[in-house]
Amino acid sequence: MVKARKYVVKRYFQGVPKKDDFELVEYELPQLKTGQFSVKAEFISVDPYMRAYGYRRPIPYDQFGFQIGTIIESKNPDFPVGCRVVNHQGWCDYSVVTDLTENHSHVYLLPDLQGLPIELALGALGMPGVTAYFGFLEICKPKAGETVVVSGAAGAVGSIVGQIAKIKGCRVIGFTGSDDKVQWLEKELGFDKAINYKTADVNKALKDAAPKGVDCYFDNVGGELTAAIYKQMNLYGRVALCGCISSYNEDPTTYKTSSLLPLILYKQLKVEGLIVSRWYEPENRWPEAIAALAQWIKQGNIKARSHVTEGLDNLYDAFVGMLAGENMGKALVKV
Ligand code: NDP
Numbered sequence: 001m002v003k004a005r006k007y008v009v010k011r012y013f014q015g016v017p018k019k020d021d022f023e024l025v026e027y028e029l030p031q032l033k034t035g036q037f038s039v040k041a042e043f044i045s046v047d048p049y050m051r052a053y054g055y056r057r058p059i060p061y062d063q064f065g066f067q068i069g070t071i072i073e074s075k076n077p078d079f080p081v082g083c084r085v086v087n088h089q090g091w092c093d094y095s096v097v098t099d100l101t102e103n104h105s106h107v108y109l110l111p112d113l114q115g116l117p118i119e120l121a122l123g124a125l126g127m128p129g130v131t132a133y134f135g136f137l138e139i140c141k142p143k144a145g146e147t148v149v150v151s152g153a154a155g156a157v158g159s160i161v162g163q164i165a166k167i168k169g170c171r172v173i174g175f176t177g178s179d180d181k182v183q184w185l186e187k188e189l190g191f192d193k194a195i196n197y198k199t200a201d202v203n204k205a206l207k208d209a210a211p212k213g214v215d216c217y218f219d220n221v222g223g224e225l226t227a228a229i230y231k232q233m234n235l236y237g238r239v240a241l242c243g244c245i246s247s248y249n250e251d252p253t254t255y256k257t258s259s260l261l262p263l264i265l266y267k268q269l270k271v272e273g274l275i276v277s278r279w280y281e282p283e284n285r286w287p288e289a290i291a292a293l294a295q296w297i298k299q300g301n302i303k304a305r306s307h308v309t310e311g312l313d314n315l316y317d318a319f320v321g322m323l324a325g326e327n328m329g330k331a332l333v334k335v
Contacts, residue, residue, distance in 0.1 A: 006092035037074035063091040084110035123330030124304035131276040132160035133289035139240035140216035144169030152220030154181035156330035305329030
């Protein structure tokens with residue numbers, strides 16, 4: 001019998017998630033049934049949607065999320081013992097995979113990462129990278145010479161979007177939350193300009209950085225920052241609305257009409273929301289994005305960074321740390 005540990009959310013988060021909203025539960029893994037396999041986790045992801053989507057589930061629920069692990073026992077010939085697998089088993093060290101399409105995400109053998117570190121399968125070569133790739137290329141449809149703005153620019157998705165925009169010949173401006181991140185974006189990732197939204201006069205800084213206005217905006221954060229960026233969008237600008245992390249700690253069931261609507265109207269903006277699963281169902285195009293991103297990383301055109309915390313016991317700290325902006329690149333926990 002394998003003893004396993006998992007995080008259970010026992011009450012809905014109010015504001016910033018609290019440590020005692022979770023309970024670390026020990027239990028014995030059940031016997032496998034036909035089609036199932038069990039996994040020992042190696043890396044577990046912490047992501048903003050864990051804050052945003054919990055209220056949709058009945059309490060208590062097992063904390064969901066992607067992880068990479070090794071198959072230790074199997075009754076499924078497509079998932080043999082010893083192979084590595086990307087799954088959505090969440091915050092647990094051992095688990096039995098019973099449903100291959102749980103929560104609109106999916107379970108797949110670790111793709112060919114062309115020799116790159118396996119943990120990238122949770123970041124640039126996993127869900128966040130796929131989001132950046134298709135979200136930016138297919139919704140913003142960037143053209144060389146255009147000005148692109150990315151918010152949440154030093155995070156898992158944003159840092160990849162900005163580098164793809166550079167590959168496509170765009171001028172790239174990133175908004176982020178610390179001077180260290182500004183340095184990283186400008187000096188290492190090649191952003192033309194990075195702006196600390198916490199300390200800068202955002203309107204003035206953007207006007208200086210984008211004197212001809214903004215053609216494409218990849219929005220990871222929403223809120224006041226997004227309003228300031230919309231003000232400087234050009235006619236027929238394109239916005240990929242990927243995330244609204246600035247409001248995830250607020251009540252998710254109250255919606256307000258936004259003063260952004262007149263701006264969208266007058267500037268005739270095209271604003272499109274995206275959920276990364278649209279490139280999985282009905283047709284799985286994730287491998288296409290992962291292969292392209294791996295090539296760019298190997299060629300040195302994209303730098304993929306992981307922000308790794310050690311230990312299952314530190315998952316909560318890694319999670320709230322990510323929400324507070326401690327991470328540069330993809331926030332992960334190694335177990
Ligand atoms: P990140 O790695 O970017 O981590 C979150 C970052 O958000 C923090 O590092 C912090 O950076 C920033 N942040 C936190 N609070 C605020 C705030 N109030 N205002 C502005 N920035 C803030 O996470 P991901 O790259 O995984 O996700 C980025 C966004 O993309 C999220 O909104 C997420 O929900 C969304 N997403 C959407 C997907 C989809 O399918 N639609 C798929 C994946 C992600 P800083 O220091 O800059 O403040």
